[in-house]
Amino acid sequence: MKKTMKIVSVFLVVLCASAFTIKTINVNEGYNIGDIAEDFTLKNIDGNMVSLSDYNEAKGFIVTFTCNTCPYAVMYQDRIIELNKKYAKLGYPVIAIMPNNTDINPGDSFENMKKRAIEKGFEFPYLIDENQEIYPKFGATKTPHVFVLEKTSKGNEVKYIGAIDDNYKDASAVTTKYVEDAVDALLNGKEIKETETRAIGCGIKA
Amino acid sequence: MKRYVFIIALLLVLGCKEKKNVPELGIKDSYKKIDASAVKLEIYNFDGLKTFLNKEDNKIHVINFWATWCAPCIKELPYFEKINTEYKSENVEVLLVSLDFPHLYDSKLKPFILEEKLKSKVVALDDVDSNTWIPKVDESWSGALPATMIYKNDKRKFFEKSFTYEELEHELKQFLN
Numbered sequence: 001m002k003k004t005m006k007i008v009s010v011f012l013v014v015l016c017a018s019a020f021t022i023k024t025i026n027v028n029e030g031y032n033i034g035d036i037a038e039d040f041t042l043k044n045i046d047g048n049m050v051s052l053s054d055y056n057e058a059k060g061f062i063v064t065f066t067c068n069t070c071p072y073a074v075m076y077q078d079r080i081i082e083l084n085k086k087y088a089k090l091g092y093p094v095i096a097i098m099p100n101n102t103d104i105n106p107g108d109s110f111e112n113m114k115k116r117a118i119e120k121g122f123e124f125p126y127l128i129d130e131n132q133e134i135y136p137k138f139g140a141t142k143t144p145h146v147f148v149l150e151k152t153s154k155g156n157e158v159k160y161i162g163a164i165d166d167n168y169k170d171a172s173a174v175t176t177k178y179v180e181d182a183v184d185a186l187l188n189g190k191e192i193k194e195t196e197t198r199a200i201g202c203g204i205k206a
Numbered sequence: 207m208k209r210y211v212f213i214i215a216l217l218l219v220l221g222c223k224e225k226k227n228v229p230e231l232g233i234k235d236s237y238k239k240i241d242a243s244a245v246k247l248e249i250y251n252f253d254g255l256k257t258f259l260n261k262e263d264n265k266i267h268v269i270n271f272w273a274t275w276c277a278p279c280i281k282e283l284p285y286f287e288k289i290n291t292e293y294k295s296e297n298v299e300v301l302l303v304s305l306d307f308p309h310l311y312d313s314k315l316k317p318f319i320l321e322e323k324l325k326s327k328v329v330a331l332d333d334v335d336s337n338t339w340i341p342k343v344d345e346s347w348s349g350a351l352p353a354t355m356i357y358k359n360d361k362r363k364f365f366e367k368s369f370t371y372e373e374l375e376h377e378l379k380q381f382l383n
Contacts (some may be wrong), residue, residue, distance in 0.1 A: 070308070071275045105277075131273075140349035141366065167334045168308070178337075198340040200305055202276060203350035203368070 001125055030139010031147065035193045036155040037063075042097065042127035042132045047115045052095070052149075059091030060150040060159070060186060062179060065140040067098050068116045069107040070202035073143035076164050077120055078170055080144070083125045083164070083179060090149070092183050094124040099135035099143070102128075106204040125199060135204055142201030146206045148182045160196035239257060241315035248329045249311070252339035257332050258301055259343065260357050265379045266298045267308055268374075271331075271343075271353040273305045274318045276366045281350040283322075285371040290326040296382060300326040305351065308332050 031037055041051045052061060064080055066073040084094035100108045110128055117126045129135050136183040138147055139161075148160035160182035179196045185192045261267060261304035270286050272279035283302070302324065305346050306315040311330060319328055344364035347353055354365045354374075358381050362377055365377070 065271075092254045094269070141348040145348075163337060165264055166337055168336075183238040186287070196339075198347070198349045199353060200349045203278060203352065203366070 012177050014083070019144065030137060031161070033156045033161065035159055037149050038137060038148070039156070040137075041132060042129060042177070043110075044069055044125045045110070050095070050127055055093065055167045057091065057113050057198075058093060058151060060101060060148065060183075061156065062087060062092055062094045062183065063147040063149060065094045065099050065135060065138070065143050065145040065147075066096050067100050067105070067108045067143045067206070068112050069100070069105050070143045070170060072199075072201050075168060076144045079164055080124075081120065081122065086180075087183055089126070090183075090187060093184075096122065096126045097129050097134060098126065099129045099132065099140060100205040101132060135188055140204060142203055144201055146179055148163055149187070150186050160192055160195055162194075163199035166197075168199065214302050218380070231314055238328060240317040242312065242320045245316040246378075247311060247316060247319075249308075249332050250329055251333040252331065252335075252342065255303065255329070255333075256342075257302075258329070259355065259357070264297065264359065264377065266293075266296075266356065266358045268298060268300045268378065269303060271303050271305060271355075273316050273351060273353055274310075275306065276351045282352060282369050282374075283324075285374050287324065287326055288371060289374060291349040293378065293382075298378065298382075302326050302328045304328060304330045306330060 020077070034100055037052075038054045041049050043049045055061070062083055065086075066077065066080065068074070079094065080094055088094065098113055102109045106112070113126055113128060117121075138145075140147070144164060146162060146164055147158055149156040150156075150159045160179065162178060164179050165171075165177045167174045176194075178194055180190045181194070185188075207229065229349055255282065258267070267287060268285075270279075272283065274280065280289060286300050286302065289298065298304065304334065308330075318324075327367060336338060339345050343353075347366055350366055353369055354367075356363050356365075356377055361381065362382070363377065365371075369377075
């Protein structure tokens with residue numbers, strides 16, 4: 001009995017100690033500009049599995065990490081819908097991924113994702129990163145966080161990382177539309193002026 | 207066996223109690239009804255905020271970037287309050303930089319400050335050009351909240367993460383000597 005208690009105590013100390021260590025996300029981890037993004041297979045709100053390789057016609061992708069519960073992400077969803085409307089037909093569809101731990105954020109549960117998508121009329125896949133394995137590969141740290149990929153012979157090359165535009169408050173007061181500028185440049189075979197930008201967002205709940 | 211389970215459960219509760227000694231804050235809907243017009247809030251663009259991030263006054267400055275809509279920020283806010291109280295005599299100053307949306311200053315941020323009786327200084331940062339100012343706070347910051355900077359004169363450290371009280375105190379102690 002004594003021995004078992006000792007073991008139990010040691011176990012508890014370890015358990016409590018590990019409760020204090022939080023997984024830190026290093027900004028430098030994940031893809032950089034020019035890297036080839038690995039394909040993924042994630043569940044869409046309609047129950048189907050979606051991979052980038054499903055899109056035979058696409059020239060690239062606007063991969064957007066977003067969610068239901070972050071006010072910044074929510075504020076930008078109308079603009080994401082517009083991006084998809086404009087660029088899906090030009091070969092750059094939006095692929096939205098919800099990266100949060102739904103135990104911590106029940107508002108981001110699969111059911112709530114469905115509701116949100118219906119409410120807003122998402123015309124793009126809204127995928128759940130159930131095992132939380134995809135967002136760290138990208139190096140996504142927050143919602144919203146956008147990665148523009150271009151389909152090349154080597155694979156899907158990361159061409160732009162960052163914010164959607166430069167005014168979260170007011171879509172009509174935006175002076176630079178970073179994502180649009182990046183995709184326009186790709187479509188026209190020109191160089192992207194700003195390949196990495198930053199904006200405030202909600203840290204992804206690991 | 208039953209007794210065994212009970213002992214384990216008891217140990218679990220006792221063993222992890224340390225973590226719970228700081229009360230948690232929460233955003234309540236009732237805040238909307240509070241008249242917080244008396245709360246004076248300093249609002250800055252990044253140029254204005256910069257002076258708070260670059261003081262050379264031999265004090266240790268703990269700067270936390272937060273917002274009332276950010277749940278992990280609200281969770282760790284009491285730890286910053288505790289640091290502010292307990293280390294005041296050791297030349298530590300806490301500054302809470304709110305990134306709340308300007309149209310919600312009166313209905314959310316000010317009532318929150320009033321209701322939670324925040325003792326640390328709170329300022330609001332209202333600057334949409336985040337792509338310019340985020341790297342000026344720290345080159346490594348992607349823009350995710352919460353984020354914290356600790357500095358004393360030239361020495362500084364930046365954290366894009368949530369803190370427990372113990373972690374925050376540990377980092378602070380690196381600046382105390």
